[in-house]
Amino acid sequence: MEKRATFSNRYLPYALLAPQILVTLIFFYWPAAQAIRQSFMLEDAFGLSSDFVWFENYVALFKDPSYYQTLWTTFVFSGSVAFLSLSVALLLAVMADAEIRGATAYRTFLIWPYAVAPAVAGVLWIFMLDPSLGMVARGLKSLGLDWNPRLNGTHALTQVVLASAWKQISYNFLFFLAGLQAIPRSVIEAAAIDGARAWRRFWTITLPLLSPTTFFLLVVNIVYAFFDTFGTIDTMTQGGPAKATETLVYKVYSDGRLGGDLGGSAAQSVILMIIVIGLTAVQFRFVERRVTY
Amino acid sequence: MASVTLSAVSKIYHGGVEAVRGVSFEVPDGSFCVLVGPSGCGKSTLLRMIAGLETITGGTVRIGERVVNDIEPADRDIAMVFQNYALYPHMSVYDNMAYGLRNRGTPKAEIEARVAEAARILAIEPFLDRRPRQLSGGQRQRVAMGRAIVRKPQVFLFDEPLSNLDAKLRVQMRVEIKRLQRSLGVTSVYVTHDQVEAMTLSDVLVVMNAGQVEQIGRPIDLYRKPATRFVAGFLGSPAMNFLPGTVVDARTVSIGGGTLRVAPGTGTAGPGTTVEVGIRPEDLRIAAPGEGLRVAVEFIEELGATQLVHGRLGDAPLTIQVATGEAPSGDAFEIAASPEALHLFDPATTARL
Numbered sequence: 001m002e003k004r005a006t007f008s009n010r011y012l013p014y015a016l017l018a019p020q021i022l023v024t025l026i027f028f029y030w031p032a033a034q035a036i037r038q039s040f041m042l043e044d045a046f047g048l049s050s051d052f053v054w055f056e057n058y059v060a061l062f063k064d065p066s067y068y069q070t071l072w073t074t075f076v077f078s079g080s081v082a083f084l085s086l087s088v089a090l091l092l093a094v095m096a097d098a099e100i101r102g103a104t105a106y107r108t109f110l111i112w113p114y115a116v117a118p119a120v121a122g123v124l125w126i127f128m129l130d131p132s133l134g135m136v137a138r139g140l141k142s143l144g145l146d147w148n149p150r151l152n153g154t155h156a157l158t159q160v161v162l163a164s165a166w167k168q169i170s171y172n173f174l175f176f177l178a179g180l181q182a183i184p185r186s187v188i189e190a191a192a193i194d195g196a197r198a199w200r201r202f203w204t205i206t207l208p209l210l211s212p213t214t215f216f217l218l219v220v221n222i223v224y225a226f227f228d229t230f231g232t233i234d235t236m237t238q239g240g241p242a243k244a245t246e247t248l249v250y251k252v253y254s255d256g257r258l259g260g261d262l263g264g265s266a267a268q269s270v271i272l273m274i275i276v277i278g279l280t281a282v283q284f285r286f287v288e289r290r291v292t293y
Numbered sequence: 294m295a296s297v298t299l300s301a302v303s304k305i306y307h308g309g310v311e312a313v314r315g316v317s318f319e320v321p322d323g324s325f326c327v328l329v330g331p332s333g334c335g336k337s338t339l340l341r342m343i344a345g346l347e348t349i350t351g352g353t354v355r356i357g358e359r360v361v362n363d364i365e366p367a368d369r370d371i372a373m374v375f376q377n378y379a380l381y382p383h384m385s386v387y388d389n390m391a392y393g394l395r396n397r398g399t400p401k402a403e404i405e406a407r408v409a410e411a412a413r414i415l416a417i418e419p420f421l422d423r424r425p426r427q428l429s430g431g432q433r434q435r436v437a438m439g440r441a442i443v444r445k446p447q448v449f450l451f452d453e454p455l456s457n458l459d460a461k462l463r464v465q466m467r468v469e470i471k472r473l474q475r476s477l478g479v480t481s482v483y484v485t486h487d488q489v490e491a492m493t494l495s496d497v498l499v500v501m502n503a504g505q506v507e508q509i510g511r512p513i514d515l516y517r518k519p520a521t522r523f524v525a526g527f528l529g530s531p532a533m534n535f536l537p538g539t540v541v542d543a544r545t546v547s548i549g550g551g552t553l554r555v556a557p558g559t560g561t562a563g564p565g566t567t568v569e570v571g572i573r574p575e576d577l578r579i580a581a582p583g584e585g586l587r588v589a590v591e592f593i594e595e596l597g598a599t600q601l602v603h604g605r606l607g608d609a610p611l612t613i614q615v616a617t618g619e620a621p622s623g624d625a626f627e628i629a630a631s632p633e634a635l636h637l638f639d640p641a642t643t644a645r646l
Contacts, residue, residue: 184377186376189344189375189379190373190375190379191392192345192365192366193345193367193369193371193372195397196367208383
């Protein structure tokens with residue numbers, strides 16, 4: 001049966017909802033509407049006037065090979081960040097799930113990176129990977145690798161992937177650990193008696209039972225890599241060299257804010273908005289309904 | 294098939310808690326051994342050591358001729374039924390049963406044949422495509438049994454497999470487990486805290502208390518001649534009565550002002566020694582006035598076929614089981630017991646005299 005709250009005054013529920021609705025309207029719907037309006041406009045070079053140009057901004061965007069390049073970079077970047085942070089977090093969670101001494105301290109330390117701001121995370125990794133400052137960079141050079149993320153696009157992308165993935169590991173770790181601890185111990189023991197060794201148990205029992213968690217985290221990580229890595233990229237590479245680390249979100253910023261192409265930037269924002277809506281729909285449809293056994 | 298032999302097995306956890314202390318016994322090939330005791334007595338720990346789920350701190354466990362202390366559970370050739378069934382929730386009933394065979398590289402045709410046979414024996418054929426969560430408790434229990442029997446292991450281990458079932462189903466499954474074990478002839482070790490399960494299922498009964506074995510033997514022997522006061526009180530329902538008594542001579546003890554005869558051959562002590570006298574409620578009978586011990590009636594429980602009369606003999610509480618209709622009507626009556634029904638225990642050591 002549906003539960004209904006009853007109010008004595010018919011306007012009270014609206015009054016109670018008003019603050020939340022106001023916040024959403026002002027900080028989400030209004031900017032979103034602005035972006036959509038802006039994406040149909042073209043500014044003159046001095047920003048003094050703007051014309052309504054219908055879909056010209058979108059057409060220009062889809063004719064621009066650099067947009068596809070950025071799209072591809074974003075996929076590679078997000079895929080790598082998600083894969084790296086998920087797999088490392090899973091490994092750490094499996095370790096933490098075992099009965100070890102000092103497990104509580106171990107878990108607490110693993111959670112800390114989540115509290116680090118993206119820009120700070122970027123700076124932290126610069127100190128390690130910068131070709132002239134970084135200790136790791138020096139080590140790589142001494143191994144004969146010409147490590148130079150300032151000039152080499154692949155190196156630069158590797159660098160931002162590492163920093164971004166590192167920051168997300170804590171979050172994934174927490175969820176994986178909770179997921180692992182929800183698996184009944186006796187099921188794992190039954191598998192051990194059924195002749196499955198540790199590795200096989202992991203693949204045939206633990207991983208399938210973790211799949212709801214993994215799927216949820218996959219969506220969350222892709223959203224993170226798409227939208228929340230701006231600070232990290234900005235501090236580390238500013239999208240360079242030669243746009244090798246420019247993701248869709250970074251391109252919105254660089255085209256609009258630095259390039260002054262407000263219309264084109266708004267059009268990109270609208271496309272990003274559609275991607276977010278898509279990902280959220282996936283999340284609601286599959287994750288909120290939870291795959292249960 | 295194989296026997297299971299435990300020699301001086303002990304388990305000490307980190308922090309020094311002794312869960313099991315120097316337990317030794319043998320389960321002969323093909324027999325059904327039940328470990329029974331109150332919770333925390335170490336029976337489950339002992340079973341898990343046989344399974345390889347707990348490390349063995351001291352002593353050796355043998356399955357057949359092989360010492361298995363350092364052998365992984367996977368290689369011990371055992372199957373285990375867990376209290377919560379521990380079915381793989383993401384697999385169908387068929388896959389649950391086939392899993393152990395697949396892990397051992399059994400040919401597909403043989404897996405199919407064995408699962409089909411187990412499903413037929415346990416009457417779970419209609420559920421083979423279902424997931425465990427779509428099954429009732431009793432059906433899950435059968436699947437857990439099926440998973441154990443398809444493997445044709447040397448030893449079955451049961452960890453309180455019936456405690457999650459309701460009373461009626463528990464009795465039914467108990468009978469089925471016994472029948473199955475008889476027909477398959479697989480050596481079994483079964484842990485329970487339920488003394489009825491223990492008595493009915495076991496060929497060899499091991500009563501444990503505080504990490505140690507109190508007594509081992511055929512269930513009827515333990516029932517008739519409990520070696521300690523603990524075993525005497527644990528087996529049998531309703532539980533045995535214990536009355537403080539004093540030895541008068543080799544054939545007589547005095548209890549609460551009266552005396553009872555002790556059968557020849559019953560252990561006893563020198564005249565004047567204080568003893569605990571154990572008498573089962575079903576061994577007490579109502580005596581004619583002036584011939585027995587006087588009991589004050591407190592209340593009567595009706596069990597249908599029998600009645601339990603709860604009363605007091607002096608200060609000691611006492612229960613008497615009589616056939617329905619035989620309970621005395623007054624608020625006091627007298628009781629007597631045949632000499633063979635008396636068990637005497639040393640109050641200090643709790644051992645049988």
